[in-house]
Amino acid sequence: MIRGFYNGVSGIKTQSFGMDVWSNNISNINNVGFKASTPEFKSIFYQSMVSAGNNPTTDQVGLGAVKQATALDMSNGTYQNTDNKFDFAIQGDGFFGVKDRYGATYYTRNGAFDIDAAGNLVDVTGKFVQGTMNALTPITPSQNALSIYGNKNGAVEAYSVAENANLALTDPNAQQNIKLPNFLYQPAKATTKLDIVGNLNSTRINETTEITLDENSYTYTLDNTAKTLNISGVVTDSPNVQKFRANDNITIKISDDSGKFSEFRTQVDENGAFSLNDARLAYLDLDTAKISASLTTNQEIPNTQKMSSEIFTATGEKNLLTLNYTKKVPQGSDTTTWDVVATITDKDGNEVASNTGTLVFGDNATLQSTTITEVGGVALNFTDQSTTNGVYRGLTSGAFASSTQLTKDGYDEGVLKSYEVVDEGTIMAVFNNGNAFSVAKVALYHFQNDQGLAKMSENVYAKTSNSGEPIFYKDQSGATILGAKISSNRLEMSNVDLGTALTEIIVIQKAYDASSKSITTSDEMIQTAIQMKK
Structure with a gap:
């Protein structure tokens, strides 16, 4: 019976401990990032009344219970949208790292952050x-940047940031305080490369064209007495005359120094021959007199x-x-050649630099060779032989619509416009020149x-020998990854389930x-035993 006293006392103590834990959970139900704890108990020890011998059971009497641990419930809480871009919520496993002014690092799920007066994210x-x-x-x-910033006397702390669009996490021990300066400035950077992607439309264009014939392709005689002209010649295919047709018109023009002129027309036959006899002058x-002859025919003209x-x-x-770009005609059956003239002009339209060359495209419309690679110190990259999923990237020349996509480096000077948070906790500086x-990058430890972490005040945790050292996850290639998703403009609320907590309180009370x-x-019972003596 004496054991009953002590067992009852241990039960009161353990249930008091359980009440403390659950009431603490309920009091933190609106605490951002709070993780509920579950009280756990264990038996103290058992006293064996008799040895087991050959009996199938053991005669033991328990000597009460005692508190064992408070197990952390690390399940995710509910999420709440906010208007602060520096509010972060972790969707999955992990903790934010925060460091106090003494250099001690703690860990938290509370992502309610903001920028202090010194530009630190806290x-x-x-x-x-x-x-x-x-x-x-x-x-x-x-001075222009200072004017935009609103401080013309220059007494301001300004920084420039390295060009890096994809910042990767370093080692856990190499993390540092995140500082977001009020004044970021980018000096101007000269353009050194232009990447050209698109299509030069090589669809054949045929047009009625007048072509001046070479003087060697015809002969003529002038009769000064009869004032007549006799002329004959043969039109042949050449770079100027791609293809003549029977009955194409030949125009013959005769002019003198006084400005007077006469024109006559004749046609070519299927062999290209033409003639004009006894034309009156x-x-x-x-x-x-000066004489010229031209052919009017339908042929391919250069695309531009x-x-x-x-x-x-x-x-x-x-x-x-x-x-x-000007396409060379006639277009070949296997290749297409374009002449290109590259020109750089200043804001007043004055020519700064120029260069010329040719581009040769194969029957698959991709670039085969080029004789122009730069103009005025700017590299012209017409093709990027590196492919994405086997797809060619670069300038093409095919019989489909023209398109243009020009990408350059270099930029005008820029002043910080705002900080923006993109996926995975990366904080971007957006400048007024359009660069970002x-x-x-916020670290995720x-x-x-996780159960081995020690709860501290202010909703943070400290590492212990049970939790182990903080680590970063890595993918198969060895690159550091977060291992969870970080969302901005969102906070993770407490994961305390009020229904469960109230039920546990009732059970503990009973x-x-x-x-x-x-x-x-x-x-x-003891009193009854004492009364037996009376």
């Missing part, structure tokens, strides 16, 4: 959020296309690079045993009452 208690920073370099801005001075792109000088001045570069009853009942 949590609600002022701890510094940890992550990988892009290189920031102190810089002296231009009554009013012309045949001593100064124009591409242009704004480029930048090292001082930030804007120039215009123009590419004028990564400034920082993982542990071998267990507490029952434990107290075991004490009073044991007391009554």
Whole structure:
């Protein structure tokens, strides 16, 4: 019976412990990122009344229960949308890292962050959020940039950021305080390369064209007495005359130094021969007469296309690079050749540089060779032989619609416009010149045993020997990955289930009452035993 007293006392103590844990869960039900705890109990020890011997069971009496642990429930809580771009929520496993002013690092699921007066990304208690920073370099801005910023006297702390669009996490021990300066400045960068992607429409264009014939293709005689002209010749296929047809018109023009002229027409036969006899030239001075002959026929004419792109000088001045393409005709059966003239002009239209060359495309419309690679120090990249999923990227020449996609490096000077958060916790600096570069990437820490973390005040955890050291996940290629998704403009709320918590409180209350009853009942039994002596 004496054991009943002590068993009841241990039951009251353990149920009091359980009540403390569950009431703490309920009190933190609106705490951002809070993780519920579950009280766990264990038996103290058992006393064997008799040895087992040959009996199939053991005669043991338990000597009460005691608290064992508070197990963390690391399941995700509900998510709530917010208007703050620096509010982060983890969808999956992991913890944010925050460092206090003494250099101690803690871990939290509470992603309610913001920027302090010094430009540091901090949590609600002022701890510094940890992550990988892009290189920031102190810089002296231009007067124009200072004017845009609103500080013309130049007494301002400004930085430039390295060109990096995809920032990768470094090692866990290499993380640092995330700093987002108020003034980021990008000096102008000269354009050094232009990537040209698109299509030069090679669809054949036929048009009625007048072609001046070579003087060697015909002969003529002038009769000064009779004032007549006799002329004959043969039209042959040549670069100028791609293909003649029977009955194509031949126009013969005779003019003198006084400006008087006469025109006559005849036709070619199927062999290209033509002639004109006894053409009357009554009013012309045949001593100064000049004669020319031209063929009017339907043939392919050159396709033309124009591409242009704004480029930048090292001082930030804007120039215009123009590419004028002219297809060589007649087009070959296996290749298509284009002449290209590349010209750079300044803002006033003055020519700065120019270059010419040819582009030869194969029967699959892809570029085979080029004789022009740059203009004015700007490299012209007409083809990128690296492919994406086996797809050719570069300039083509096929019988389909013209298209243009020009990509250049270089830019005008830029001043920070805003910070924006993209997927996976990357913070981008957006400049007023349209550029955007990564400034920082929020780190996501993982542990071998989340249950081993120690709960601290202010909703943070500290690593212990049970949790192990923080680690970063890596993919098969060895690149560091977050291992979970980080969303901005969103917070993870407490994962406490109020229904479960209230039910557990009722159970604990009943267990507490029952434990107290075991004490009073044991007391009554002892009193009865004492009364037996009277």
